[in-house]
Every structure is written in C-alpha cells, then in structure tokens.
Amino acid sequence: MQLIQETPDLSAYLAADEVIDHESPVVRKTAAQLAAQAEDSYAYARLAFEFVRDTVPHSEDSGDPRVTWRASDVLEQGTGICYAKSHALAALLRAEDIPTALCYQKFDVVHGLVAVRFNGAWHRQDPRGNKPGVNARFSLDGEQLAFPVDPASGELDYPTLYAVPHPAVLGALQNARDREHLWKLLPAAL
Numbered sequence: 001m002q003l004i005q006e007t008p009d010l011s012a013y014l015a016a017d018e019v020i021d022h023e024s025p026v027v028r029k030t031a032a033q034l035a036a037q038a039e040d041s042y043a044y045a046r047l048a049f050e051f052v053r054d055t056v057p058h059s060e061d062s063g064d065p066r067v068t069w070r071a072s073d074v075l076e077q078g079t080g081i082c083y084a085k086s087h088a089l090a091a092l093l094r095a096e097d098i099p100t101a102l103c104y105q106k107f108d109v110v111h112g113l114v115a116v117r118f119n120g121a122w123h124r125q126d127p128r129g130n131k132p133g134v135n136a137r138f139s140l141d142g143e144q145l146a147f148p149v150d151p152a153s154g155e156l157d158y159p160t161l162y163a164v165p166h167p168a169v170l171g172a173l174q175n176a177r178d179r180e181h182l183w184k185l186l187p188a189a190l
Contacts, residue, residue, distance in 0.1 A: 001157050001159060002159055003101075003103070003115060003122045003124070003159055003160075003161050004159045004160055004161060005101070005122075005161045006101075006160050006161055006162050006163055007163055010099055010117070012163035013094070013099040013100055013101050013117065013161070013163050014094050014097060014099055014100075015094070015163065016091075016094065017164060018070065019069060019070055019071065019087050019164065019165050019170065020071050020087055020090045020091045020094060020164070021070055021071050021072050021091060022071065022090075022091040022092070022094045022095040023095075024071070024072035024091075025072075026072045026075045026076050027071055027072050027075060027088075027091045027092060027095055028095060030051070030075055030092060031048070031092050031095035031096055034047045034048050034051060034092065035096055041096065041097075041098055041118075042118065042140070044096055044098070045093060045098055045116055045118070045138065046138045048089060048092040048093055048096075049089060049125055049127055049138040050138065051092070052074075052085050052088050052089040052092065052127040053085075053127040053128070053129055053130065053136065054129070054130075055078070056074060056075070056078055056079065056080060056085055056088060056127075056129070057078070057079060057129060058080070058081060058082065058085065058128055058129040058131075059079045059080060059081055059179050060081060060179070061129060061131055062079065064079040064179065065178040065179045065180065066079050066178070066179070067081075067084075067173060067176045067177075067178060067179055067181075067182050068080040068084045068173075069083070069084055069087065069165075069170065069173035069174055070087070071087045071088045071090065071091030071092075072091070074087060074088035075088055081112075081173075081179070081182070082111050082112040082113065082126075082127075082128045082146075083112035083165065083169050083170075083172075083173060084173065085112075085127045085128060085129070086102055086112045086113055086114045086127060087102075087165065088127075089114050089125070089127045090102060090114050093114075093116060098116055098117070098118075099116070099117035100114055100115070100116050100117070101114065101115045101117075101122065101161035101162060101163065102114060102115075102161070102162045102163075102164070102165055102166070103115050103124060103157075103158060103160070103161055103162065104158045104160075104162075104166065104169070104190060105145075105147065105149055105155070105156065105157050105158065106149075106154075106155055106156045106158065106188075106189055106190070107147065107149070107155050108188070109186040109187065109188055110166075110168070110169065110186065110187045110188070110189065110190060111128075111146075111147060112165075112169060113125060113126040113127070113128070113145065113146075114126075114127065115161050118140055119140070122161060123139070123140045123143070124143055124145060125138055125139075125145075126145040126146040126147075128146040129146075130146075134146045134147070158190055166187075166190055168187040168190055169187060171185075172185040172186055172187060
C-alpha cells in the first residue's frame with residue numbers, strides 16, 4: 001500500500017501539540033529511560049513500541065473504564081484504546097526526533113496505529129497490545145500489524161498519514177464519559 005503524507009512538511013510529523021505532548025515531563029522521562037537502553041534510533045523505536053504495546057494495557061482487554069487521549073495521560077494512567085496508545089507511541093518517538101504519523105484502518109469501527117519514518121520510507125506499527133489472536137511486532141521489513149484487513153468484507157487501510165489525530169477520532173475520545181460510552185461514539189469511517 002502506498003502511504004500518503006497529509007502534508008509534505010516532514011517537520012509536522014515531529015511536532016508537539018495538546019494530544020502528542022512530547023514536551024510533557026512524563027513523556028520526556030519515559031523517553032529518556034528508553035533512550036538510555038538503546039544503542040541507536042531504530043533500537044529506541046523498537047523499545048518505545050514494545051513499551052507502549054506491553055506496559056499500557058488496552059482498556060478493552062483490561063476492563064479499565066477510563067478514557068485517555070493525551071499521550072502524557074496514557075503514560076501516567078497506564079491505559080488507553082488503540083488511538084490513545086498510538087498517541088503515546090507517537091509522542092515517545094517524536095521526543096527522540098523520529099518522524100511519526102498517525103494512521104487508521106477501517107473494520108466495523110476505525111482502528112488507530114502509527115507509521116514511523118526510517119531510511120526514507122514510512123513503516124506502519126500497531127501498538128494496540130497483543131492477546132490471543134493478536135501478535136503485532138515492530139518491523140521495518142514487512143508489516144506485522146494487529147489486524148490484517150479483508151477488502152472483500154469492506155475493510156480497508158486508509159493511506160493517509162496524519163500529523164495530528166483525525167477529528168472524528170479525537171472527538172470520540174474527548175466526548176466519552178467512560179469506555180462504555182466511548183464504544184457508542186467510535187467512528188465507523190473517516
């Protein structure tokens with residue numbers, strides 16, 4: 001699949017904002033701890049991916065009713081759905097100057113993941129969290145995402161790489177009272 005940058009300006013995929021708040025103390029502290037264990041930016045990206053995938057439970061899997069959307073809140077509270085976990089991973093990667101985009105897939109509802117830029121190309125990564133039937137891995141040599149799409153069933157990979165969260169995604173997260181309410185607000189398409 002051909003991934004398409006929403007903006008040609010690569011610096012947009014390094015920027016901090018209210019959601020991907022990589023200048024916040026908790027993101028900076030976590031990034032520094034991970035960077036101390038990494039010999040290069042690739043190793044750092046893999047460690048950051050595994051940290052978010054494995055230490056921040058997906059709230060549906062854990063039964064956590066809290067809804068997070070800001071990267072620092074995801075890291076502080078240790079919970080989030082796919083979108084929130086993607087925001088946290090994007091913040092950790094951007095904190096170490098690794099261009100990171102947000103991207104989406106369409107199933108019954110929209111699923112969120114990220115793309116990282118290495119060696120002049122974008123590579124999608126899915127920090128959703130593994131469970132039986134889901135085995136996402138960090139890879140620059142072929143995608144190992146949580147969920148493959150089935151075009152015959154109307155599922156699709158959106159090709160656009162967003163510098164900021166899609167408004168439909170962010171609106172659902174910000175307007176949800178709790179995870180149960182969030183499930184009623186999840187976008188079915190972008």
